[in-house]
Amino acid sequence: MTSKEHWVLPQGIEEALPEHAARLEILRRDLLGLYATWGYELVIPPFIDHIESLLTGTGHDLDLQTFKLVDQVSGRTLGVRADMTPQVARIDAHHLNRDVPTRLCYMGTVLHARPDSFGGTRSPLQVGAELYGHAGVESDIEILGLMLNTFSTAGVNDVFIDLGNVDIFKGLARQAKLDQETEARLFEMLQRKAIPEIEQLLAELNIENDMRDMLTSLAELNGDVSVLATARTQLAKADASVHAAIDYLEKVAQAIMVRFENVGFNFDLAELHGYHYQTGVVFAAFVPGEGEAIARGGRYDDIGQIFGRARAATGFSTDLKLLDNLTTRQFEKANRVFAPADNDAALQEKITEMRSQGICVVEQLSGQSGDAKAMQCNQQLELVDGQWLVSNI
Numbered sequence: 001m002t003s004k005e006h007w008v009l010p011q012g013i014e015e016a017l018p019e020h021a022a023r024l025e026i027l028r029r030d031l032l033g034l035y036a037t038w039g040y041e042l043v044i045p046p047f048i049d050h051i052e053s054l055l056t057g058t059g060h061d062l063d064l065q066t067f068k069l070v071d072q073v074s075g076r077t078l079g080v081r082a083d084m085t086p087q088v089a090r091i092d093a094h095h096l097n098r099d100v101p102t103r104l105c106y107m108g109t110v111l112h113a114r115p116d117s118f119g120g121t122r123s124p125l126q127v128g129a130e131l132y133g134h135a136g137v138e139s140d141i142e143i144l145g146l147m148l149n150t151f152s153t154a155g156v157n158d159v160f161i162d163l164g165n166v167d168i169f170k171g172l173a174r175q176a177k178l179d180q181e182t183e184a185r186l187f188e189m190l191q192r193k194a195i196p197e198i199e200q201l202l203a204e205l206n207i208e209n210d211m212r213d214m215l216t217s218l219a220e221l222n223g224d225v226s227v228l229a230t231a232r233t234q235l236a237k238a239d240a241s242v243h244a245a246i247d248y249l250e251k252v253a254q255a256i257m258v259r260f261e262n263v264g265f266n267f268d269l270a271e272l273h274g275y276h277y278q279t280g281v282v283f284a285a286f287v288p289g290e291g292e293a294i295a296r297g298g299r300y301d302d303i304g305q306i307f308g309r310a311r312a313a314t315g316f317s318t319d320l321k322l323l324d325n326l327t328t329r330q331f332e333k334a335n336r337v338f339a340p341a342d343n344d345a346a347l348q349e350k351i352t353e354m355r356s357q358g359i360c361v362v363e364q365l366s367g368q369s370g371d372a373k374a375m376q377c378n379q380q381l382e383l384v385d386g387q388w389l390v391s392n393i
Contacts, residue, residue: 010122011122012112012114012115012120012121012122012123013121013122013123014121014123014321020324022331023324023327023331024125024320024321024324026331027154027320027323027324027327028107028125028127028320030153030154031107031127031150031153031154031320032105032107034146034149034150034153035105035129035146038103038129038142038146039103040103040104040105040129040146041102041103041104041105042104042105042106042107043088043091043104043105043106044106044108045081045084045087045088045091045106045108046081046087047080047081047108047109048069048078048079048080048081049078049079049081049087050076050077050078050079051066051068051076051077051078051079053086053087053090054066054079054081054082054083054086054087055079055086056086056089056303062082062083064113064114065082065083065112065113065114066079066080066081066082066113067079067080067082067111067113068080080111081110081111082110082111082112082113083110083126083317084106084108084110084126084128084317085128085130085300085303085315085317086303088104088106088128088130088315089130089132089303089313091104092104092130092132092133092309092311092313093132093308093309093310093311094308094309097309098133099133100133101131101132101133101134101139102131102132102133103129103130103131103132104129104130104132105127105128105129105130106126106127106128106129106130107125107126107127107128107320108125108126109123109124109125109126110123110124110126111123112124116292120292121319121321124319124320124321124322125319125320125321126317126318126319126320127150127317127318127319127320127323128297128315128316128317128318129143129146129147129315129316130313130314130315131143131313131314131315132311132312132313133311133312133313134312134314135301135312137248137251137252137255139312139314140252140280140281140298140299140314141252141255141256143297143314143315143316144161144252144256144283144297144316145256145259145260146316147283147285147295147297147316147318148161148256148260148263148285150295150318150323151285151295151323154323154324154326154327154329155327155328155329156287156294156323156326156327156328157287157328158287158288159263159264159285159286159287159294160263160264160265160266160285160286160287161256161263161264161265161266161283161284161285161286162266162267162268162271162283162284162285162286162293163249163252163253163265163266163267163268163271163281163282163283164249164267164268164269164270164271164272164281164282164283165245165246165248165249165269165280165281165282166272166278166279166280166282166298167241167242167244167245167248167279167280168218168231168235168242168245168246168249168269169187169190169218169269169270169272171238171239171241171242171245172211172214172215172218172235172238172239172242173186173215174239174241175211175238175239175242176205176207176211176215177207178205182201182205185201186198186201186202186215187272189201189219190218190219190270190272191270191272191273193219193220193270194219195216195219195220198215198216198219199216202215202216210237211237213234214234214235214237214238217234217235218269218270219270221234221267221268221269221270222266222267222268222269222270222271223266223267224265224266224267225250225253225257225265225267227267227269228246228249228250228253228267231246231269232246245280248280248281249267249281252281253265253267271284273293273296278298278299278300279299279300279301279302280298280299280301280314281298281299281314282296282297282298282299283296283297283298283316284296284297285318287326290326294318294319294322294323294326295316295317295318296316296317297314297315297316297317298314298315298316299312299313299314300313300314300315301313333378334360335359335360335378335379336360336361336362336375336376336377336378336379337354337359337360337361337362337377337379337380337381337390338361338362338364338371338372338375338377338379338380338381338393339351339361339362339363339364339380339381340364340380340381341363341364341365341366341368344383344388346387346388347381347383347388350381350388351363351381354390361381362375362377372393373393377393378392378393379391379392379393380393
């Protein structure tokens with residue numbers, strides 16, 4: 001192994017140098033502070049967990065993204081978390097076991113076996129919030145509002161939101177009596193909006209023409225809020241559950257659009273990201289220049305079932321590193337005060353006092369090379385008329 005190979009990081013794995021790390025820490029504190037003001041309590045799930053816990057609910061879609069290893073103590077298969085959502089659901093369902101609505105937030109590194117996009121990171125700093133124990137539109141509205149406030153706090157502008165409801169597709173598939181394999185194939189085609197393939201697949205099925213037309217129309221039901229009225233017309237012969245899902249989506253949209261007039265909203269009834277675990281409204285956030293969503297979320301009421309309590313749940317997550325890349329915030333560097341190497345009691349008292357006030361004081365080490373500027377300090381302590389005072393450099 002060459003010396004170069006000792007410091008080259010694995011592909012998609014990054015380290016944060018001081019300036020970058022300082023920005024991330026500021027964002028971390030600001031976002032956790034924001035969530036605290038909304039009543040969201042911080043939890044810290046373990047980095048490594050039993051594979052069964054990681055691959056429940058959302059985790060089934062992340063099987064290929066999860067690094068796996070054998071526990072030398074128990075012999076069981078463990079995984080390095082690729083998503084913290086299942087772990088937070090376990091905390092709510094099993095450890096907290098509350099009967100009231102519970103708001104939890106989290107932030108930490110997750111590890112992906114492969115990047116989500118070309119050149120993307122495999123070690124996102126996942127940040128998110130989950131609201132358990134409430135099944136009404138109000139909790140979906142709250143989570144959407146908190147996500148949008150996350151962007152404004154982080155200094156991410158020009159956000160637009162894609163909104164959908166997986167219950168629309170689920171209701172139509174159930175009404176058409178599609179088997180699991182056919183439903184999965186149709187789901188995949190809808191994600192690509194491959195209308196000719198959808199038409200060909202449906203033509204091979206023994207279903208009524210009205211049912212075929214309704215399923216095909218999903219791929220084209222996207223645009224502004226008027227899409228919902230169009231959907232009611234084109235899906236007029238759908239079951240009541242489909243129309244209830246459209247009504248639910250409209251209620252959420254009306255409330256959130258009033259609160260965030262400067263945010264663009266798009267409706268896509270074929271938006272089925274997380275279809276295998278989502279149970280209602282789904283949403284994704286985008287910004288110009290980024291091909292992939294910068295945040296995703298939605299309702300997933302069944303995820304806690306394996307932990308003993310399938311409570312209503314809705315939430316979102318994003319990547320702190322991505323938010324840092326997109327931020328327009330200006331981060332001012334904190335003052336760094338250089339203190340000379342001196343055992344004077346008054347100097348040491350001054351240093352202690354300043355540090356207690358949150359001021360950074362860098363003490364010179366005896367015999368060290370480099371002056372205050374070399375130590376990246378913009379101020380220094382000087383003895384003036386018997387007093388240690390701070391002066392600019």
